Amino acid sequence: MSSAEWDVVVIGAGAAGLTAYRDLTLAGLRVLCLEARDRVGGRLLTVHDPLAPIPVELGAEFVHGRPRETWEIVRQAGLTIYDCAERAVRIRDGKPDARLPAWELVGQVMQDMERRASSGPDISFETFIRDAKHAEEPKRLATSYVEGFNAARKEIVSIQSLAEDSRAADAIEGDQSYRILNGYDALALHILRSGSTHTGRVELNAVVHGIDWNSDGADVHFRSALAGTEDRVRTRYVLVTVPLGVLQAGSMRFTPEIPETIQAACRLKFGHVIRVIVCFREPFWEAQEDFANAGFLLSDEKHFPTWWTTLPVHAPILVGWSAASRAEEMMGEPRESVLQFAIADLARVMGYAPPRLWSFLEAVHYHPWHEDPFALGAYSYVPAGALPARRALAQSVKNSLFFAGEATELNGHSATVHGAIATGKRAAAEIINARNGE
Ligand SMILES: Cc1cc2nc3c(=O)[nH]c(=O)nc-3n(C[C@H](O)[C@H](O)[C@H](O)COP(=O)(O)OP(=O)(O)OC[C@H]3O[C@@H](n4cnc5c(N)ncnc54)[C@H](O)[C@@H]3O)c2cc1C
CATH class of the missing domain: 3.90.660.10 (Polyamine Oxidase; Chain A, domain 2)
Incomplete structure (x- = not known):
């Protein structure tokens, strides 16, 4: 494999991916974030409809309680938040x-x-x-x-x-729940803009379908959703943040396969x-x-x-x-x-x-989340007896593949925005540690 163009390729620009992108670029790593959609935010999907007097939330709407991860960003961005x-x-x-x-x-x-x-x-x-x-x-x-x-x-x-x-x-x-006055998308944009453009780049309409990896790094294969053209980048680390539904569907090929991770994904459920x-x-x-x-x-x-x-x-x-x-x-x-x-x-x-x-x-x-190919459902939950699967899903593989996203949250905050943000932070810290150890 040739020498890496990027230190990290982050797959997905939802709350988890953007948070990791921010932390990794601020730590000086060269980061490429590949996002399949033509927008960032993932399951944060705000519509600013002139017919509606307030922003319409098609994905997450509420900030549940006072999670530090979300409130910190709300304060830094100067967003207005109100009690529901x-x-x-x-x-x-x-x-x-x-x-x-x-x-x-x-x-x-x-x-x-x-x-x-x-x-x-x-x-x-x-x-x-x-x-x-x-x-x-x-x-x-x-x-x-x-x-x-x-x-x-x-x-x-x-x-x-x-x-x-x-x-x-x-x-x-x-x-107690809260709403963000200007819409949840303001949070996603603020996380993105807190990252460093000196060392990072977000590429939209980039649908990742294959990762050839070993313990030295990976080639990430993606297709342009606009032109249909194929592309490939070389990176030292990969951070996968796609929703559980996408992992379960198997539309992203890992070579060699990662059976422990995929089995863990299949033990969990993606709710509708x-x-x-x-x-x-x-x-x-x-x-x-x-x-x-x-x-x-x-x-x-x-x-x-x-x-x-x-x-x-x-x-x-x-x-x-x-x-x-x-x-x-x-x-x-x-x-x-x-x-x-x-x-x-x-x-x-x-x-x-x-x-x-x-x-x-x-x-x-x-918005039919179940038909959306980049979600395939709403959010994750745990079947009886399957609680350890979350930990197995969050586990990095051979210091090359790392995982974040709401389904990998281990402290009772999965299926939320603040939980997703926490996993982005956790995964970024893991990658920085791995790099410092090399
Ligand atoms: C209807 C609904 C209501 C909700 N309400 C709330 C709420 O009120 N409060 C709350 O806290 N949480 C709520 N949630 C949950 C919350 O939205 C999620 O937990 C959180 O946004 C997940 O963030 P994430 O980064 O893990 O995943 P995502 O936001 O899904 O990000 C993953 C990204 O990966 C991208 N992707 C997928 N496949 C590929 C590919 N092949 N190549 C490249 N990119 C890819 C996706 O496009 C997406 O941008 C709600 C969710 C839904 C669906």
């Missing part, structure tokens, strides 16, 4: 029950689950909830929360991983989410007392049980959220059918006839 309204209204059989303490009931079940997780073998959430000594309503709410928040099927997801996530969230006051953002002409629901101050609307609807408003910002926008098995059932449906499902469910939640809602509707935003 967390008040939940429970809707049963089309009737709102604004007094039901929905989050508290979920919290009680989750505490019980944490106790069970610490005292016995790892089991699925479904096995836990079947035997749990709670009334039906808290059980139903907790199940919907676990499937919705984690994009995880209840019959698969590990209670030990959920308990770990829950403890990690508590440590950063994770029950379908979110629909509907922009109306006015926030008509604010006229209804039950919904006027609601942050979240929690129902049992078939496709989109969970909705949220943009409060404390009074914008005529609602977000419909469908995850895990509910989302999986809609995969393959055309966009128009997904929208029909969403409006039908929202009509029942709000007590309106669907034609009335359609008549208020101005714009709709939807």
Whole structure:
């Protein structure tokens, strides 16, 4: 193999890849970041739609709690961040029950689950909830929360991983969420711009499909998404940050193969989410007392049980959220059918006839993450018994291949933006250490 053009090739310019790019270029390493899309940010996807009074988030929307990784960047970039309204209204059989303490009931079940997780073998959430000594309503709410928040099927997801996530969230006051006023994409851009252009370069539309590697370095093969032309670069280290779904699909060839890493990737799950953002002409629901101050609307609807408003910002926008098995059932449906499902469910939640809602509707935003070839899903979760797979996935191979991205986070913050940022930092430090040791 010829001498390296680059010290590091980072594959992927999402939160993890950009963070590593920043840290590595600031440490003086020559870094090429290859990104398949025509933009940076990955699963941070903000649309600045003139029809919407606030930025529309198609990927991550909330900063969960006060994670240092994110807040540091927010402060440095001078971004404005605001608290979201967390008040939940429970809707049963089309009737709102604004007094039901929905989050508290979920919290009680989750505490019980944490106790069970610490005292016995790892089991699925479904096995836990079947035997749990709670009334039906808290059980139903907790199940919907676990499937919705984690994009995880209840019959698969590990209670030990959920308990770990829950403890990690508590440590950063994770029950309060925030939004970035100018949109999450501002965070991605700031991370990128904090890197050094003297030693780094980001190349967009560069789809990596092969890595020929040994313990001295690697040749990274990529295709231009615009021209279809093939290219290759030589590097000492490779940092892979592509989503778990892409690793599982096997569209990136490693020669020689890396069976431990790929087996670990296949032991984990990549969950599915379908979110629909509907922009109306006015926030008509604010006229209804039950919904006027609601942050979240929690129902049992078939496709989109969970909705949220943009409060404390009074914008005529609602977000419909469908995850895990509910989302999986809609995969393959055309966009128009997904929208029909969403409006039908929202009509029942709000007590309106669907034609009335359609008549208020101005714009709709939807990104099918499951069909997006550079994601193939929403975010990762751990099946019962598979917790060690995250560590195996994060493990570097022969001091040449390194791994970051939300699925490689080991401290209970996977599937989040701040978790992805933390893995980018961790991987950059590993590479700098490896280099210093040579
Ligand atoms: C709908 C949705 C809602 C979410 N909500 C929240 C939230 O509210 N709060 C929160 O904290 N987190 C949320 N998340 C999770 C959060 O977005 C992710 O955990 C985080 O952004 C992942 O960052 P990453 O760098 O690991 O991966 P990514 O952002 O996916 O970055 C990986 C990059 O690799 C690129 N890539 C893929 N294949 C190739 C290839 N072959 N060659 C080159 N490049 C390639 C991709 O294009 C991408 O840019 C949400 C995610 C989704 C999908």
